[in-house]
Amino acid sequence: MKRAVRVGRVTIGGGAPISVQSMTTTKTSNVECTVSQIKQLEEAGCEIVRVAVQDEEDARAIGKIKERVSIPVVADIQFDYRLAILSVENGADKIRINPGNMNKERLKDVVRVAKEHGVPIRVGANVGSLKQRTSERWRDLAESALEEVRILEREGFYDIVVSVKSSNVLETIRANEYIAERVDYPIHLGVTEAGVAETAVVKSSIAIGYLLLKRIGDTIRVSMAGDPVREVIVGKKILISLGLREGLEVIACPTCGRAEIDVEELARKVENTLFHINRSLKVAVLGCIVNGIGEGKDADLGVAGLKDGVVIFVKGEIKERVPKRKVIDRLKFYIDQLLKEVE
Numbered sequence: 366m367k368r369a370v371r372v373g374r375v376t377i378g379g380g381a382p383i384s385v386q387s388m389t390t391t392k393t394s395n396v397e398c399t400v401s402q403i404k405q406l407e408e409a410g411c412e413i414v415r416v417a418v419q420d421e422e423d424a425r426a427i428g429k430i431k432e433r434v435s436i437p438v439v440a441d442i443q444f445d446y447r448l449a450i451l452s453v454e455n456g457a458d459k460i461r462i463n464p465g466n467m468n469k470e471r472l473k474d475v476v477r478v479a480k481e482h483g484v485p486i487r488v489g490a491n492v493g494s495l496k497q498r499t500s501e502r503w504r505d506l507a508e509s510a511l512e513e514v515r516i517l518e519r520e521g522f523y524d525i526v527v528s529v530k531s532s533n534v535l536e537t538i539r540a541n542e543y544i545a546e547r548v549d550y551p552i553h554l555g556v557t558e559a560g561v562a563e564t565a566v567v568k569s570s571i572a573i574g575y576l577l578l579k580r581i582g583d584t585i586r587v588s589m590a591g592d593p594v595r596e597v598i599v600g601k602k603i604l605i606s607l608g609l610r611e612g613l614e615v616i617a618c619p620t621c622g623r624a625e626i627d628v629e630e631l632a633r634k635v636e637n638t639l640f641h642i643n644r645s646l647k648v649a650v651l652g653c654i655v656n657g658i659g660e661g662k663d664a665d666l667g668v669a670g671l672k673d674g675v676v677i678f679v680k681g682e683i684k685e686r687v688p689k690r691k692v693i694d695r696l697k698f699y700i701d702q703l704l705k706e707v708e
């Protein structure tokens with residue numbers, strides 16, 4: 366079993382549930398914007414949030430941000446040891462640093478302050494930070510991350526989370542397998558610079574999914590260009606698909622010439638309205654009744670299109686016909702009933 370590391374009220378490793386992380390895109394010292402984005406992330410299910418610390422103003426803002434949000438805040442620092450210390454002193458629940466870029470004496474100061482405050486440190490490597498490159502880049506990544514770990518261990522610091530990231534799926538997988546065999550610190554998983562939309566979803570799902578199925582990885586971040594809320598939603602869906610988290614799963618038929626309703630539109634509406642449900646529930650949205658109910662039989666709840674509305678079924682049994690405009694309200698009603706039954 367991996368060691369456990371406490372990040373504020375969230376535990377990473379030690380058998381704790383896999384947590385979903387994201388990173389804000391705002392200037393951290395703009396407290397209003399940063400708090401507003403963190404709240405959106407939190408509402409979407411983000412459990413740990415990282416903020417970029419580029420100057421003293423950013424580091425000092427962490428205290429003010431933490432007064433107004435309830436999830437742990439991680440400070441992301443590139444080189445400056447003073448910003449690392451200032452972030453911890455201002456309440457950062459974890460810091461991400463690059464010890465290899467810090468003078469040994471300065472690093473000692475960072476480690477001392479982190480120990481005093483009980484704050485863990487995330488270290489690691491990504492392709493951008495590699496100093497040495499051989500033909501086996503995944504090994505370079507892994508070795509570089511392990512070297513960062515050793516630097517902290519030499520300072521007597523073991524409250525560590527480690528990550529190795531590449532934009533390449535196979536490199537990410539191999540590098541993480543390599544470090545998982547060599548250290549028992551919790552691992553932060555992700556594909557870095559994964560890309561936009563579908564590309565990022567596919568790469569992250571393969572790499573994170575594969576590694577989690579091999580029981581490698583303790584916290585995840587799906588990296589996507591654009592609104593970070595989508596990172597959180599995709600991260601949660603990966604965990605739900607792997608059976609590592611309870612939550613709503615919306616299945617939808619691919620549609621064909623028999624479809625009587627706009628399946629994609631309705632499925633999106635269902636997801637957007639019910640995404641907050643954190644119990645295992647499968648809702649099927651199907652284009653027609655001809656094959657629909659049969660296809661959706663393993664769903665808890667389903668909707669199948671009719672010429673003049675939809676039919677709603679619960680565990681394969683037809684409950685009622687409703688006009689399209691009432692679908693969401695009626696689904697909510699049946700979901701409430703199902704949730705009460707589960708409780």
Ligand code: SF4
Pocket residue numbers: 618619620621622623624625651652653654655656657660
């Ligand atoms: S449920 Fe109906 S509309 Fe959807 S794919 Fe099957 S037959 Fe086609």
